[in-house]
Amino acid sequence: MTLDIQTAGQIDRASFFHPFTSVADLMRDGPTIMVEGQGVRVTDIHGREYLDGMAGLWCVNMGYGHPAITEAIAAQSRKLSYFHAFNSMSTDVAIECAEEVLKRAPVPMARVFFGVSGSDANETQLKLIWYYNNLRGLPKKKKIIARKYGYHGSGVATASLTGLPSMHGLFDLPQGPFLHVSSPHYYRNAPDGVSEREFSRQLAAELEALIAREGADTIAAFFAEPVMGAGGLIAPPEGYFEAIVPILRAHDILLVMDEVVSGFGRLGTYWGSQAIGVEPDLITAAKGITSGYFPMSACLVSPKIWDVIEKGSETAGLFGHGYTYSAHPVGAAAALATMKAIDEQKVVANVAELAPYLHESLKRALGDHAHVGEIRGRGFMVGIELVADRATKAPFKPELRTGRQVLKAAAERGLITRALGDTLVFAPPLVFTRKDIDELVSKFSAAIEAVEPSWLT
Ligand SMILES: Cc1ncc(COP(=O)(O)O)c(C=O)c1O
Numbered sequence: 001m002t003l004d005i006q007t008a009g010q011i012d013r014a015s016f017f018h019p020f021t022s023v024a025d026l027m028r029d030g031p032t033i034m035v036e037g038q039g040v041r042v043t044d045i046h047g048r049e050y051l052d053g054m055a056g057l058w059c060v061n062m063g064y065g066h067p068a069i070t071e072a073i074a075a076q077s078r079k080l081s082y083f084h085a086f087n088s089m090s091t092d093v094a095i096e097c098a099e100e101v102l103k104r105a106p107v108p109m110a111r112v113f114f115g116v117s118g119s120d121a122n123e124t125q126l127k128l129i130w131y132y133n134n135l136r137g138l139p140k141k142k143k144i145i146a147r148k149y150g151y152h153g154s155g156v157a158t159a160s161l162t163g164l165p166s167m168h169g170l171f172d173l174p175q176g177p178f179l180h181v182s183s184p185h186y187y188r189n190a191p192d193g194v195s196e197r198e199f200s201r202q203l204a205a206e207l208e209a210l211i212a213r214e215g216a217d218t219i220a221a222f223f224a225e226p227v228m229g230a231g232g233l234i235a236p237p238e239g240y241f242e243a244i245v246p247i248l249r250a251h252d253i254l255l256v257m258d259e260v261v262s263g264f265g266r267l268g269t270y271w272g273s274q275a276i277g278v279e280p281d282l283i284t285a286a287k288g289i290t291s292g293y294f295p296m297s298a299c300l301v302s303p304k305i306w307d308v309i310e311k312g313s314e315t316a317g318l319f320g321h322g323y324t325y326s327a328h329p330v331g332a333a334a335a336l337a338t339m340k341a342i343d344e345q346k347v348v349a350n351v352a353e354l355a356p357y358l359h360e361s362l363k364r365a366l367g368d369h370a371h372v373g374e375i376r377g378r379g380f381m382v383g384i385e386l387v388a389d390r391a392t393k394a395p396f397k398p399e400l401r402t403g404r405q406v407l408k409a410a411a412e413r414g415l416i417t418r419a420l421g422d423t424l425v426f427a428p429p430l431v432f433t434r435k436d437i438d439e440l441v442s443k444f445s446a447a448i449e450a451v452e453p454s455w456l457t
Contacts, residue, residue, distance in 0.1 A: 005045050008033055019154075032411070037064030040429050040436055042416070052416045053440050058229060058261045058381075058427040059292030062341050069293050069337045076333035085114070085327040097332035100339050101289070101298055106271040107279045110306035113299040114327040118260035118286035119153030121297035122223070125256050125282050126157050127321055129221045132254075132305050135312035142177050143214060145207070145253075146223045149183040149231030152258055161223055164231055179214065181207055183228070186237040187374045187385065187393070196237035204243035216251035221282075226272025229261045233383030233425045235376055241278050254281040254305075260297070264288030265342060265430050267379030268352035275378065281305060288430075291338045296331035347430040355379045357434060358426075361441045366448065371455060380430060384444075385423040388455070396422055396455065405454065409447035415440060 003011065012031045033045040040063050043049050055061055062069060076093060083091050094114070101112045113128075115121045126144065133141045146152065148163035159167045160174030163183070168174055182189060182203055190199040211219060222244070228234040248255050255278065262272025263285035269275045273283065281304065286297035301309075313319070325331070342348065359375065359382060366372045366384065373387035386403065388396045396402040403419030410417045410424075417424045426440065 005033075008045060039063045039065070040432060048414065050411065050414050050416045051436065051439055051443065053410075053426040053428050053444075054416050054418050055427055055429040056292050057287070058266070059287035061264060061266070061288045061347065061430040062291040062338060062345070063429045063431045066291065066293075066337075066341060068341055069291060069334055072333045072337035073293060073330055076330045080329050083329060084324065086322060091327070091329045091332065093329045093332040093336065094327040097327075097335050100336060101285075101300070104270060104339065105283070105300055106273045108303060109283070109300040110303040111301045113301065114331070115286075115297040115299070115323055116295040116325045116328070116331070117153070117297055118258075118284065119155045119158045120323060121260070121284045121286055121299050122152045122158045122161065122256075122258060123155050124299050124321065125221075125223075125284055126161070128282070128299065128301065128305065128309075129254060129256075131319075131321075132308050133220055135308050135316060138217070140218050141220050141252075143179055143219045144177060144221050144223060145179045145181060145210065145219060147183050147228070148180050149185065149228055149234060150180075150223065150225060150258075151228070151230035152223055152225075162231075179210060179219075181210060183231070183234060184236050184240050185232070185234045187376065190237070197239040200237050200239040200243045203240065204247060207244060208247055211247070211251055211253070216253070219251065219253050221254040221256050222248050223256045223258055225258045225260075226262045226267060226276045226278075227378050227381050229381065229425075229427070230420065232385075232420050232423050233377050233381060235378045235381075236276060241276050245278055256280060256282040256284065258284045260284055260286045261288075261381070261427070262379075264338070265348040265351055266381060266427065268348065268355050269379075270348055289338065290331060290334040291341075293338070294328070294331040294334040295325070296328065296335055342430075345431065350432075351380050351430050354432065354434060354437060358382060358428075358432075358437050358440075361437055362444075365441050365445045369448065371448075371452070377425075380432070381425070381427050383420070383423045383425045386448075387422070400455070402451070402455065405451045406447050409450045410444055413443045413446055413450075415443035415447065417444065 009030045034042050035045050036043040041049050042052050098112050102109050146161045150163045152158045152161040160176050160178045163180045186196055186199055257273050257280040259272050267275040273280050281302045283300040290296045362375050371386050373385040373393055375384050377383050388394045403422040406424055407417055407419040
């Protein structure tokens with residue numbers, strides 16, 4: 001690092017166009033500049049250390065500086081730093097990686113397609129679905145159903161699929177054959193006195209009515225995250241997928257599980273699909289596949305879909321889709337080392353064991369707090385929704401920017417969280433220990449306490 005602290009901040013503001021950032025906030029407050037990471041901690045340019053309660057962006061599952069993963073990346077860069085996979089080209093590591101991913105699939109999967117991000121992987125899924133129905137002679141069956149507050153990426157199609165208004169307005173989105181059904185947000189959306197199961201039945205009825213209105217012969221697929229992440233950390237209510245999936249099956253509508261966050265252990269099962277008990281036709285993975293060390297994604301394709309693609313290939317010709325960096329050998333090496341480390345360090349079992357402790361500890365510390373509306377989630381995904389009035393669930397005035405205030409107070413105490421509006425979320429590395437959880441809860445409680453007086457004004 002050759003830049004001094006002040007210059008780094010100035011150059012950042014003057015030259016760096018940040019993703020998902022308020023330019024006004026950046027200009028006012030400047031960036032937070034990280035320079036090092038080790039285990040579950042990162043250090044900023046001032047030498048301040050933070051416990052990373054978000055595993056970067058829900059991705060550094062094995063912690064920072066993992067010796068086996070960093071070494072695999074270095075060794076592969078030296079051996080074969082790049083080769084592509086177009087026109088039947090392949091690499092030894094990509095072959096091994098494909099086999100290892102399929103071995104771990106929650107249901108038998110026929111093939112895996114590699115990309116570089118969750119967004120491009122969901123883009124691939126959309127194109128695969130349309131390709132599949134064209135090959136089946138069903139050219140009308142193209143609409144895609146997703147959920148309000150679902151997050152599936154930020155490309156033109158995947159941001160359209162995403163159910164967040166903030167990603168639509170000024171970008172002229174959504175565009176394309178995308179339909180959104182209600183979010184399964186029990187705390188916010190369920191009518192008073194309705195049980196979780198009854199709420200799930202109501203959501204299933206809404207889906208059924210939409211299919212009847214649009215015509216099942218026009219609907220191709222349903223996209224869902226096992227637990228909704230970026231849209232506010234929303235776990236499905238009891239009986240939700242049980243009620244939804246049979247409707248999809250009855251109408252020949254594919255189920256795509258977006259496991260970009262939940263894949264590779266985050267919910268205490270290897271796949272989120274296993275945690276919620278569904279058998280998807282297509283699975284999207286990214287983030288945890290390399291523990292965030294290298295941009296890589298995977299689309300897992302079921303035999304039912306693959307058979308149609310394989311049979312159709314004599315007449316369809318070239319499968320005209322892919323990326324320069326699909327199946328990048330360095331990414332494949334990173335993924336192989338990550339999968340091996342997940343197994344050897346038994347991190348999925350660690351999450352299964354410690355997730356109840358994480359949720360209970362937060363509830364013990366903050367569950368009765370006058371401004372904590374709900375503490376929710378599953379596995380190593382937890383959200384704390386702050387409200388102005390617990391009894392009425394009334395939110396804080398947006399101009400208070402309560403979530404952001406708490407996020408800053410937590411950072412001042414050496415803890416990284418993320419504010420999704422006024423819901424603060426944690427998705428820690430899967431190698432978190434009981435002690436790390438205690439530290440997280442104590443620092444977060446102190447942050448809430450520090451900000452609280454400003455809510456009363
Ligand atoms: C569920 C889900 N799908 C897709 C994406 C998009 O992934 P990426 O940011 O790698 O494009 C994300 C990113 O957070 C995600 O959480």
